[in-house]
Amino acid sequence: MARTLRGSFLWRNRVLLTGAAMLLLAINIFFTGNRPGARAAKPSLALLWTLRPFQNSAAELASDAQGFFHDYLDLVNVRQQNDALKREVAELEAEHTRMVELQVENRHLADLLELHEALGMSAVAARVIGVDPSGISRTLIISGGSDSGLQREDAVISTEGVVGKLIAVGPDSSRVLLIDDHNSGLDAFDQRSRARGIVTGELDAGMTMKYVDRTEDVRPGDAIVTSGMDGNFPGGLLIGTISQVSQEGPGLFLNVAVRPAVNFRELEQVLILTQKPAPAAGQS
Amino acid sequence: MRLLALFSLATVIALALETIIPRWLPLGPLMPDLVLVLAVDLGLRHQQATAALMAFGMGYAADSFSGAHLGLEAFVLTLAFLIAYALSRYLISSSAAIGVFVVVIGEFMIGAGQYAASAGWNSAGGFAAILPAIAWRALASALVAPSIFALMEAAARMVGLRQHAVRE
Numbered sequence: 001m002a003r004t005l006r007g008s009f010l011w012r013n014r015v016l017l018t019g020a021a022m023l024l025l026a027i028n029i030f031f032t033g034n035r036p037g038a039r040a041a042k043p044s045l046a047l048l049w050t051l052r053p054f055q056n057s058a059a060e061l062a063s064d065a066q067g068f069f070h071d072y073l074d075l076v077n078v079r080q081q082n083d084a085l086k087r088e089v090a091e092l093e094a095e096h097t098r099m100v101e102l103q104v105e106n107r108h109l110a111d112l113l114e115l116h117e118a119l120g121m122s123a124v125a126a127r128v129i130g131v132d133p134s135g136i137s138r139t140l141i142i143s144g145g146s147d148s149g150l151q152r153e154d155a156v157i158s159t160e161g162v163v164g165k166l167i168a169v170g171p172d173s174s175r176v177l178l179i180d181d182h183n184s185g186l187d188a189f190d191q192r193s194r195a196r197g198i199v200t201g202e203l204d205a206g207m208t209m210k211y212v213d214r215t216e217d218v219r220p221g222d223a224i225v226t227s228g229m230d231g232n233f234p235g236g237l238l239i240g241t242i243s244q245v246s247q248e249g250p251g252l253f254l255n256v257a258v259r260p261a262v263n264f265r266e267l268e269q270v271l272i273l274t275q276k277p278a279p280a281a282g283q284s
Numbered sequence: 285m286r287l288l289a290l291f292s293l294a295t296v297i298a299l300a301l302e303t304i305i306p307r308w309l310p311l312g313p314l315m316p317d318l319v320l321v322l323a324v325d326l327g328l329r330h331q332q333a334t335a336a337l338m339a340f341g342m343g344y345a346a347d348s349f350s351g352a353h354l355g356l357e358a359f360v361l362t363l364a365f366l367i368a369y370a371l372s373r374y375l376i377s378s379s380a381a382i383g384v385f386v387v388v389i390g391e392f393m394i395g396a397g398q399y400a401a402s403a404g405w406n407s408a409g410g411f412a413a414i415l416p417a418i419a420w421r422a423l424a425s426a427l428v429a430p431s432i433f434a435l436m437e438a439a440a441r442m443v444g445l446r447q448h449a450v451r452e
Contacts, residue, residue, distance in 0.1 A: 018333040019366040022340035026362055030355030044348035054300040133302030135313040135417055136398045137351040141303060167352060183352040183402045203399065204413035
């Protein structure tokens with residue numbers, strides 16, 4: 001019986017057949033997993049939660065290591081001093097680095113609080129704990145999750161401007177799709193001329209504002225702000241500034257390059273708007 | 285069970301490194317795809333049906349932290365596993381060179397998949413813009429792959445796992 005089973009086609013090709021079944025499952029997840037509340041996405045949220053302690057610890061470790069490295073460099077030139085003094089200096093330097101770090105964090109949080117109060121909407125502050133490793137997609141992992149009341153599609157902003165929106169929410173960590181990702185699209189206005197368009201990320205780098213009519217008056221340096229029409233972001237939040245405007249080809253629209261207001265690489269603290277904005281004027 | 289434990293631990297470490305390192309060290313596209321390398325290692329040395337399931341699981345885990353399309357990495361990592369498996373069986377070898385070749389192919393498949401999933405094939409001209417980034421990432425992954433293969437081989441030997449690349 002066992003020999004018959006081992007000699008069968010299914011047994012001989014079990015690895016390939018299992019692989020093929022997994023390929024079909026992956027295709028199924030690809031087409032169904034991105035829908036809101038999809039069952040296929042639930043385990044991925046659990047994974048996000050599982051790795052969070054590692055990411056937190058690694059982030060803190062990396063931060064400490066960076067501080068230590070800076071302290072070490074500072075001390076290289078004072079090797080002649082006695083050991084006791086060295087230790088004292090090192091301790092003071094470490095303390096100072098910690099204080100500066102706390103001061104910066106405090107300032108970020110104070111700025112976020114100020115922004116939160118100015119917006120008058122319920123919001124949750126969170127820390128950036130990871131980045132997208134792919135290099136092509138642009139997403140961040142933040143420390144807040146459904147336990148803090150966060151939901152998919154919630155708007156993520158910083159003191160500098162719009163950051164993105166949540167695309168996956170685990171219990172205590174979430175993923176943010178940045179506005180410069182090529183899958184992102186944000187309804188926006190030129191603050192000066194009120195010209196409207198959709199701000200989206202480019203595959204190589206940067207952002208563009210699409211569907212701006214050739215007749216519109218848009219100029220480099222103009223601020224681009226959210227329109228408030230998409231139901232996620234309140235109107236008037238800074239997205240970036242126009243860096244270049246061109247009219248190549250016979251198309252109906254202008255090519256408008258936008259420089260993001262937020263430096264995503266240096267982002268440490270963000271604010272997630274847990275309350276949807278009131279519909280903007282003109283929106284049904 | 286030992287195989288599952290070993291590769292689960294390796295995947296968790298790889299994902300933690302991949303999501304944390306770029307935050308402190310701006311490697312950009314030079315950050316190697318460690319999980320892809322692990323999936324290829326599975327295909328080269330652990331030719332079992334459970335390994336195919338694990339390659340899928342590793343891809344799904346990578347999907348949870350990367351990209352905007354769930355299922356893409358799961359698909360590519362399973363495919364990379366199958367290619368590595370088929371090549372290693374056909375050539376009766378689990379040489380690192382085969383693994384490096386599959387890692388490079390896999391990296392291009394991920395890049396093309398991400399592009400196709402978001403931009404569609406209609407705007408194929410845009411693919412050229414991300415090609416250098418994909419090539420750098422493939423190169424970085426290919427460079428670290430032999431070390432990871434050696435590391436995983438040593439780890440597998442340590443926990444007493446059988447590794448083979450012969451026609452059963």
